[in-house]
Amino acid sequence: MPNALGLERADYKGGTSTLCPGCGHDSISNQIISAAYDLGLPMHRVIKLSGIGCSSKTPAYFLKGSHGFNSVHGRMPSVATGATTANSDLIAIGVSGDGDTGSIGFGQFKHLIRRNVPMVYIIENNGVYGLTKGQFSATSDAGQELKYYGRNELPAIDLCLEAIIGGATFVARSFSGDAKQAQTLIKAAISHRGTAVIDIISPCVTFNNDPKSNKSYDYGKKNEIALHEIDFMPKGYVPAREEITVDDYAAGESIQVRMHDGSYITLKKLDNDHDPRSRAAAISVLEQAQREEKFMTGLIYYEEPRMTFGETMNITDTPLTHLPDSKLRPSRDALEAIMKEHM
Amino acid sequence: MTVELQTNVQSQYTGQPIVNDFALMVATKNGSGSQTSNAVIIRSLYRMGIPVSGKNLFPSNIKGLPTWYTIRASKDGYIARRATTEIAVCFNQDTAAEDIANLPAGGVVIIPKDWKWGQSRPDVIYYEVPIKEIMAKTDIPSDFRDRIANMIYVGAVAYLFDLPLDIVNRALADQFNGKPKPTAMNFGVVELAYEWSKENLDKSLQPFRFEPMNLTQGKILIEGNEAAALGSLFGGVTVVAWYPITPSTSLVDGILDHLDIRKDPDTGKNTVAIVQAEDELSAIGTIIGAGWAGSRSMTATSGPGISLMAEFAGLAYFAEIPCVIWDITRTGPSTGLPTRTSQGDLLFIHFLSHGDTRQVVLLPGSVKECFEFGWRSFDYADQLQTPIFVMSDLDLGMNLWLSDPFDYPDQPINHGKVLDKDQLEAFIAEHGEWYRYKDYDGDGIGYRTIPGTDHNRAAYFTRGTGHNEKATYSERGDDWVNNLYRLRHKMENARALLPQPIVDHDPAKKIGILSYGSNDPAILEARDLLAAAGIQTNYMRVRALPFADSVRDFVLNHERVYVVENNFDGQMAQILRMEIPEDNRHMISLACGDTLPLSAQWVFDHVVQHENK
Numbered sequence: 001m002p003n004a005l006g007l008e009r010a011d012y013k014g015g016t017s018t019l020c021p022g023c024g025h026d027s028i029s030n031q032i033i034s035a036a037y038d039l040g041l042p043m044h045r046v047i048k049l050s051g052i053g054c055s056s057k058t059p060a061y062f063l064k065g066s067h068g069f070n071s072v073h074g075r076m077p078s079v080a081t082g083a084t085t086a087n088s089d090l091i092a093i094g095v096s097g098d099g100d101t102g103s104i105g106f107g108q109f110k111h112l113i114r115r116n117v118p119m120v121y122i123i124e125n126n127g128v129y130g131l132t133k134g135q136f137s138a139t140s141d142a143g144q145e146l147k148y149y150g151r152n153e154l155p156a157i158d159l160c161l162e163a164i165i166g167g168a169t170f171v172a173r174s175f176s177g178d179a180k181q182a183q184t185l186i187k188a189a190i191s192h193r194g195t196a197v198i199d200i201i202s203p204c205v206t207f208n209n210d211p212k213s214n215k216s217y218d219y220g221k222k223n224e225i226a227l228h229e230i231d232f233m234p235k236g237y238v239p240a241r242e243e244i245t246v247d248d249y250a251a252g253e254s255i256q257v258r259m260h261d262g263s264y265i266t267l268k269k270l271d272n273d274h275d276p277r278s279r280a281a282a283i284s285v286l287e288q289a290q291r292e293e294k295f296m297t298g299l300i301y302y303e304e305p306r307m308t309f310g311e312t313m314n315i316t317d318t319p320l321t322h323l324p325d326s327k328l329r330p331s332r333d334a335l336e337a338i339m340k341e342h343m
Numbered sequence: 344m345t346v347e348l349q350t351n352v353q354s355q356y357t358g359q360p361i362v363n364d365f366a367l368m369v370a371t372k373n374g375s376g377s378q379t380s381n382a383v384i385i386r387s388l389y390r391m392g393i394p395v396s397g398k399n400l401f402p403s404n405i406k407g408l409p410t411w412y413t414i415r416a417s418k419d420g421y422i423a424r425r426a427t428t429e430i431a432v433c434f435n436q437d438t439a440a441e442d443i444a445n446l447p448a449g450g451v452v453i454i455p456k457d458w459k460w461g462q463s464r465p466d467v468i469y470y471e472v473p474i475k476e477i478m479a480k481t482d483i484p485s486d487f488r489d490r491i492a493n494m495i496y497v498g499a500v501a502y503l504f505d506l507p508l509d510i511v512n513r514a515l516a517d518q519f520n521g522k523p524k525p526t527a528m529n530f531g532v533v534e535l536a537y538e539w540s541k542e543n544l545d546k547s548l549q550p551f552r553f554e555p556m557n558l559t560q561g562k563i564l565i566e567g568n569e570a571a572a573l574g575s576l577f578g579g580v581t582v583v584a585w586y587p588i589t590p591s592t593s594l595v596d597g598i599l600d601h602l603d604i605r606k607d608p609d610t611g612k613n614t615v616a617i618v619q620a621e622d623e624l625s626a627i628g629t630i631i632g633a634g635w636a637g638s639r640s641m642t643a644t645s646g647p648g649i650s651l652m653a654e655f656a657g658l659a660y661f662a663e664i665p666c667v668i669w670d671i672t673r674t675g676p677s678t679g680l681p682t683r684t685s686q687g688d689l690l691f692i693h694f695l696s697h698g699d700t701r702q703v704v705l706l707p708g709s710v711k712e713c714f715e716f717g718w719r720s721f722d723y724a725d726q727l728q729t730p731i732f733v734m735s736d737l738d739l740g741m742n743l744w745l746s747d748p749f750d751y752p753d754q755p756i757n758h759g760k761v762l763d764k765d766q767l768e769a770f771i772a773e774h775g776e777w778y779r780y781k782d783y784d785g786d787g788i789g790y791r792t793i794p795g796t797d798h799n800r801a802a803y804f805t806r807g808t809g810h811n812e813k814a815t816y817s818e819r820g821d822d823w824v825n826n827l828y829r830l831r832h833k834m835e836n837a838r839a840l841l842p843q844p845i846v847d848h849d850p851a852k853k854i855g856i857l858s859y860g861s862n863d864p865a866i867l868e869a870r871d872l873l874a875a876a877g878i879q880t881n882y883m884r885v886r887a888l889p890f891a892d893s894v895r896d897f898v899l900n901h902e903r904v905y906v907v908e909n910n911f912d913g914q915m916a917q918i919l920r921m922e923i924p925e926d927n928r929h930m931i932s933l934a935c936g937d938t939l940p941l942s943a944q945w946v947f948d949h950v951v952q953h954e955n956k
Contacts, residue, residue: 015815044801047636047794060804060816067794069635070806071628072654078584078625082632082640085582085616087795090636108628111621316612320581321637321793323607325756327614328579328639329718330604332751338573338601339748342563 004040012037014061024176024202024217025055025124029062031183032093032122036063039187039234046091047083051076051105054131055097055124055202063093074105077112080119081309087319088310091190092119099129102138102157109159113166113195115309120189121197123159124176126204127215134207141214146207161286163197164279164301170196171282171301175220176203181297187232191263194305201295220295227274227285227298228267235262260305267299276302361429361550363393363418367504368428369496370435370442374406376490377434379518379529380497381412385743386514387506388416389564392556396422396864397743398940403589403681409438416553422745423865424738424940430504430551432496433460443467451549453499468549470540472499477535483528494529498536503546505553508537563748567739567861568643570710570749571669572597574717575641576605576615579756580667582640584618584629586648589681590737591671594643623648627655627668634659634666635805637761637793639721641667646675646688649695656730657696658807660830663780663789665724665759668692669733671740674938683938684737686860687910690917692732693888699827701834704888705733705842708863712886713739714749716842725759727837728788736909738940739861760790764798771800779803780826781812787833834889841887844894852879855901856950857894859885859915861940862907868943869950876947878954880905888918895923904930905950911936 002008012033017026036046043065050056052073059068071079080092101109101123112121127144129135134146138157145151163171170192174182182200189196203209203217211218257265257277267276274285282301289296316323367384371377381397388395393416402408415425430451433439436458443452448466456471474492483491501511512530519525540546571594575583585595598617605614620626623644630640644652649670659666670692674685695702703723705716716733724731762770762777770777770790777800780789789812792801803814811822848855858866863884870880883897898904898919906916913932920927933949935941 042797044797044799045795049632065799065802067792067802068804068806069632070804070808071631072658072807075624075628075655078620078628079632079635081618081625082582082584082629082634083636083794084632085618085629086633086636086638086640087793090794107621108625111625310616313616313618314613315616316607316610316614318607319795320614320616320633321795323581323614325579327605327607328581328756329577329752334604335573335577335749335751338604339563342565342748343561 003037005042007037007040009033009037011065012043012063014059014064017058017061019054019057020206022205023054024126024204025058026061027176027179028122028124028182028200028202029058031179031186032062035183035186035190039190041091041190045089046093049076049080049083049092049094051096051100053097053100053129055095056100058095058124074100074103075108076100077105077108077117081112081115081117084117084119085310085313085315085320087321089319093190094119094121096121096123098123098125098127098137098139098159102159106138110162110166113163113168113197116167116169116194116306118194118308118310119196120186120192121195122186123197123199124202125159125199125215126202126208127213128204128208130204130207144213158286158290159199160197160300161283164282164286168197168301169194169303169305172198172299173297174198174200175224175295175297176200177217177220178224178226178297181226181230184230184232185299187234188259188263188265188299191234191259191261192305193260194308214293214295223295225294225296226270227272227296227300228270230298231266231268233264233266257302265299265302276300279303359550360552362552362554363416363556365430365551366413366415366425366428367430367432367500368442369412369414369432370438371410371412371493372406372435372437373402373404373408373410375493377410377412377493379490380493381414382518382743383497383511383514384414384500384506386517386564387501387510388414388553389559389745390510390514391506391553392559393418393553394420394422394558394745396424396745398424398738399742400939401682409435418556420558421864421868421943423868424942426942426944432500434493434496451503451551453496453503470499470503470544472496472536472540477532477539480535481532483532487528491529491532494532495536498533499540499544501533502537502540503544503549504551508534559745561748562745564743564745565710566593566741566743567707567710567713567735568594568671568741569597569600570713571643571717571733571735571740573601573749574714575667576601577752578718578721579639580615580641580721581638582616582618582630582633583642584620584626584633584640585642585644586620586623586626588623588645588648590673590741591643591645591648591669593741594669594671623651624655627652627666630666631655631659631664634664634724635794639725641669643669643671645671645673647678649688649692653695653697656702657698657700659730660696660700660702661807662805663728663791664805665728665730667720667724667731667733669735672734672736680938682737684861684940685910685936685938686734686736686908687914687936688734689910689914692734693918695732701831701889703727703729703731703834703837703841705731706859706886706888707733707735707739708845708860708884708886710739710744710746711749718752719842722754722757723841725761726757726788726840727833728759728791729833734860736861760788762790762792762796764796764801767792767796767798767801778812779814780810780829782829782832786836787829838889838891841891843891844886844897845884846882846893846897848881848883848897850900852881853902854878855881855883855897855904856907857883857885857897857904857915857919858907862909865941865943865946866907869946872943872947873950876951878950885915890922894919898923898927898930899925902929905933905953906930907933907941907946909935909941
């Protein structure tokens with residue numbers, strides 16, 4: 001069935017994946033395709049960016065109508081910063097991995113968030129280096145065992161915790177085996193104005209899918225604890241209604257978060273009382289999950305967006321890329337005046 | 344023919360004045376405020392119409408380490424660094440002994456009387472000036488006293504060597520942007536020192552005098568980094584990403600200082616985004632992202648930053664993304680001497696990145712060219728779809744230079760081969776296809792689209808991995824080789840597009856000098872010295888890599904070619920040897936690399952030494 005733009009879901013596909021059959025990353029690509037199709041995203045306005053690694057190959061496998069950029073290892077955030085600064089009309093979707101984000105690109109990840117560069121930043125987190133054949137990554141859990149490299153004695157970096165501490169305004173965790181939730185979070189992230197981080201646990205079927213590994217399908221399916229049942233209503237599909245406040249949530253079953261562009265996220269309460277609009281609660285829920293070795297997913301933190309990076313620089317609303325030449329080159333008089341100042 | 348090496352020693356004063364042809368060195372401590380005093384002396388000479396140049400030899404330090412500032416007046420218009428200075432203003436006790444020892448016989452010392460330094464050299468003139476006594480006559484608030492005390496030597500210099508006080512006053516007003524209060528406060532001290540000197544010092548003991556000329560009229564005084572900043576703004580830069588590093592910092596500061604000329608007249612908003620990145624990796628990543636997205640983007644850095652940028656530079660070269668990288672070079676390897684000049688990055692940036700890479704490098708030789716290459720670099724980047732490196736250096740970038748005013752760009756902005764929606768439609772109608780990396784015109788350069796182009800065939804995938812002309816991933820050997828052939832072809836064509844060398848060639852002369860960048864003033868002066876000594880030379884100043892074809896001809900058409908440069912290894916000579924496979928044993932590498940701006944004396948001495956062999 002064609003979407004609002006008259007496009008079929010197949011139109012949002014990309015090239016054929018060259019990842020291992022069953023790779024979690026492919027199902028994430030599928031969720032991106034579905035999200036873009038459902039939302040009726042104009043593909044020409046989307047840019048797909050990545051670093052290096054298995055995850056970073058995936059932008060070639062979705063949204064063939066969008067410009068893609070497979071850059072260098074760990075430095076996709078800076079490329080995204082430049083591209084979105086040059087053209088604020090672009091909808092940027094970045095795909096990274098746990099090595100790309102948690103190790104070589106850790107600094108750029110933190111600084112992207114600090115600047116609040118408007119983009120969706122998806123981490124396809126499998127806790128292992130795939131392309132180099134199975135080394136531990138910085139998100140591998142302590143005690144994890146790998147065939148060749150033995151036992152990991154170092155604590156894992158929690159990328160959601162890092163994102164929140166770094167100042168991210170949209171932080172979520174999901175599981176590639178939980179298609180509906182992942183897709184809903186991706187849709188909401190696209191509506192977010194600022195850096196939206198989604199850490200998606202995505203099993204590596206070749207190097208890290210032992211049922212004992214907490215990045216495996218088995219583990220995820222058995223242990224995932226969703227914080228809420230999440231729904232996303234994009235702008236235009238929402239019946240007009242008053243924004244529901246935190247108090248309503250305390251009283252009842254669900255909370256609605258009105259996003260900057262007029263979309264709504266609806267969170268239905270499950271077994272816990274997590275309010276993603278509290279930074280302290282978000283940090284606490286992640287630390288609890290860490291402590292109790294629980295796999296908690298969902299929208300962990302959401303904050304009314306602060307200024308985007310472009311806004312902090314007071315650049316023109318017209319994308320810099322679209323400025324006419326007359327606004328790129330000052331006049332002859334302007335040069336003469338400066339020359340006189342130097343005489 | 345044997346030529347006698349000239350001695351550096353100034354002859355003893357014989358009663359004849361030496362007018363507008365000497366150099367003065369001011370030794371102070373870093374952070375003491377002496378920069379203002381030195382600039383005022385330079386601006387005064389400029390206002391008197393005397394060709395002048397200033398070289399700041401400063402430490403990598405905020406406050407306290409020694410700094411030397413050399414001011415050269417030259418009636419003949421020579422603005423290169425002078426190897427010798429006749430006058431030393433010794434305001435740093437830590438270096439005074441050495442500063443005095445370095446003076447030629449007949450030299451002049453200006454030194455605080457308060458130090459009771461003594462006069463150990465009978466062959467130089469000492470002028471002792473009492474700092475405390477003069478400052479006691481002022482009512483300057485204590486916060487400013489130490490800094491303004493430097494104006495005492497300005498007053499003494501003004502009296503001893505004939506700088507008219509009204510001109511000094513105007514120079515001070517220039518320095519303080521016309522603000523009356525600081526101008527008056529500083530000028531008060533200059534006047535007191537001038538009067539004191541007049542009453543207590545005998546200027547007839549030495550011959551050095553400034554006299555008004557008319558050689559600076561219509562000229563400007565400017566630093567190369569500010570010139571580069573202006574050039575970039577007139578070139579249409581919209582995204583600047585950088586990480587602060589000496590000596591490039593003042594380039595981006597220059598963009599900030601002049602940002603008003605790029606405010607959008609309709610909205611008052613900025614048309615230039617300036618991103619202070621977390622490191623140079625991020626800085627170049629940001630400009631590559633911006634260049635890919637269709638904006639004119641640049642960064643400015645120095646050697647250590649260039650080292651960090653190597654990987655991304657290869658990506659931009661291979662994925663063919665325009666951007667501009669200014670390298671304001673300092674000495675390396677490693678941290679090296681962050682505040683000393685060098686041309687030591689030439690080889691590195693020309694081949695920056697692993698794999699088979701050949702980067703374009705522009706080599707401005709003056710502040711005027713810093714401006715010109717500032718705007719042209721974006722056109723080259725867009726036309727060639729590649730990173731453009733512009734190699735300036737600390738000397739050119741951070742010192743004040745006398746120059747003709749800059750010429751307004753004589754060509755409209757050239758965005759190169761970019762297809763917008765309609766152009767893409769027309770292109771496909773004509774060719775039945777469009778592939779990003781296909782060479783449709785035989786010049787090695789494909790057509791690109793930029794993200795956001797509203798056409799269902801505009802998208803392509805940019806990658807640093809192997810790709811074919813359709814921009815799809817390919818591990819095929821023939822795809823790889825074809826791509827590199829095309830890139831090589833593109834670079835071969837660039838030779839004719841890029842700035843051609845400046846040549847002064849008389850076929851009757853058998854000796855050539857080949858150089859580049861900020862060495863130009865020293866070489867121009869050295870050629871005059873050599874000619875006076877009977878050695879006639881031709882001169883080629885190379886302005887871009889890869890070389891123009893005329894470079895090869897110049898090298899092959901001389902009996903001897905001296906390749907003069909300011910690095911230790913003779914990097915330009917190495918590139919020439921590599922590119923000119925013919926017998927090039929007649930090419931002699933004269934590589935200085937002593938951390939200072941090149942002097943004519945050094946060039947003269949080394950050429951003569953070799954000619955005498």
